[in-house]
Amino acid sequence: MSSTSKTIVLTGVSRGCGRALTEEFIRLGHVVIGCGRSEKDIAALQKEFVVPNLFSVVDVVDDAQVEAWAKKILASHGTLDFLLNNAALINRAAPLWEVPAREFSDVIDVNLKGTVNVIRHFAPAMVQRGRGVIVNFSSGWGRSTDPEFAPYCATKWAIEGLTQALAQELPAGMAAVPLNPGIINTDMLRSCFGGSASGYPSADEWAKIAAPYILKIGPAENGRPLSVPGHG
Numbered sequence: 675m676s677s678t679s680k681t682i683v684l685t686g687v688s689r690g691c692g693r694a695l696t697e698e699f700i701r702l703g704h705v706v707i708g709c710g711r712s713e714k715d716i717a718a719l720q721k722e723f724v725v726p727n728l729f730s731v732v733d734v735v736d737d738a739q740v741e742a743w744a745k746k747i748l749a750s751h752g753t754l755d756f757l758l759n760n761a762a763l764i765n766r767a768a769p770l771w772e773v774p775a776r777e778f779s780d781v782i783d784v785n786l787k788g789t790v791n792v793i794r795h796f797a798p799a800m801v802q803r804g805r806g807v808i809v810n811f812s813s814g815w816g817r818s819t820d821p822e823f824a825p826y827c828a829t830k831w832a833i834e835g836l837t838q839a840l841a842q843e844l845p846a847g848m849a850a851v852p853l854n855p856g857i858i859n860t861d862m863l864r865s866c867f868g869g870s871a872s873g874y875p876s877a878d879e880w881a882k883i884a885a886p887y888i889l890k891i892g893p894a895e896n897g898r899p900l901s902v903p904g905h906g
């Protein structure tokens with residue numbers, strides 16, 4: 675492994691943007707520590723990408739699972755350079771008053787509390803070292819809104835504010851940024867755009883631009899809302 679190789683913790687690696695980023699980061703010579711809930715997908719990733727890349731079944735909603743995962747990773751890999759909170763859910767399209775309580779809670783639990791669980795257990799080692807970049811995946815719907823996606827919009831607007839406050843807490847050598855990835859043809863997009871999702875770039879095409887863009891984020895960008903270029 676070269677001295678420029680970065681250690682990257684990435685949530686939601688089993689599908690979509692997280693899966694494509696995993697492949698691209700590893701192709702570029704970096705180490706990916708990933709999680710997702712699907713046992714089958716996580717086992718397949720570990721078979722394809724060998725150690726030191728490490729893939730674990732972790733539900734980011736479960737704080738105890740995240741704590742155990744972070745302890746294991748910090749013991750085996752030392753510290754990390756990038757912490758990417760990508761895992762998220764979107765609600766089924768519906769006016770807010772028709773969104774069942776359980777579904778609303780699930781979107782808040784994964785997108786917001788899950789992100790904070792991951793920060794709670796990985797950030798202290800980064801802060802202690804005074805280095806590292808935290809990227810919290812936002813959305814166009816974290817900076818604008820559309821009808822029928824109020825729960826998802828609420829979480830992504832929250833991610834923007836939470837991340838900017840976090841940025842103000844970090845030591846000078848670190849950064850935290852909200853990142854709008856753009857519009858990418860993934861399961862999530864298909865669930866809300868239907869057939870018109872196919873008019874957008876695939877996750878693999880997107881990752882070729884997004885991975886190098888993320889790797890360039892540093893302390894100069896701390897607190898700045900960023901967007902992957904060319905994918906808005």
Ligand SMILES: NC(=O)c1ccc[n+]([C@@H]2O[C@H](COP(=O)([O-])OP(=O)(O)OC[C@H]3O[C@@H](n4cnc5c(N)ncnc54)[C@H](OP(=O)(O)O)[C@@H]3O)[C@@H](O)[C@H]2O)c1
Pocket residue numbers: 685686687688689690691692693709710711712715732733734735759760761762763784788811812813814815854855856857858859860861862863
């Ligand atoms: N696609 C777009 O156009 C678009 C636009 C704006 C923003 N975004 C944001 O970009 C990020 C990636 O989106 P995507 O389109 O790639 O979504 P996706 O295709 O639905 O994939 C979501 C990933 O998150 C994982 N995940 C969900 N809940 C989890 C949990 N509780 N614990 C651990 N992992 C969990 C899923 O894996 P498991 O089901 O195996 O857990 C999956 O790997 C999200 O933050 C999304 O909000 C996407």
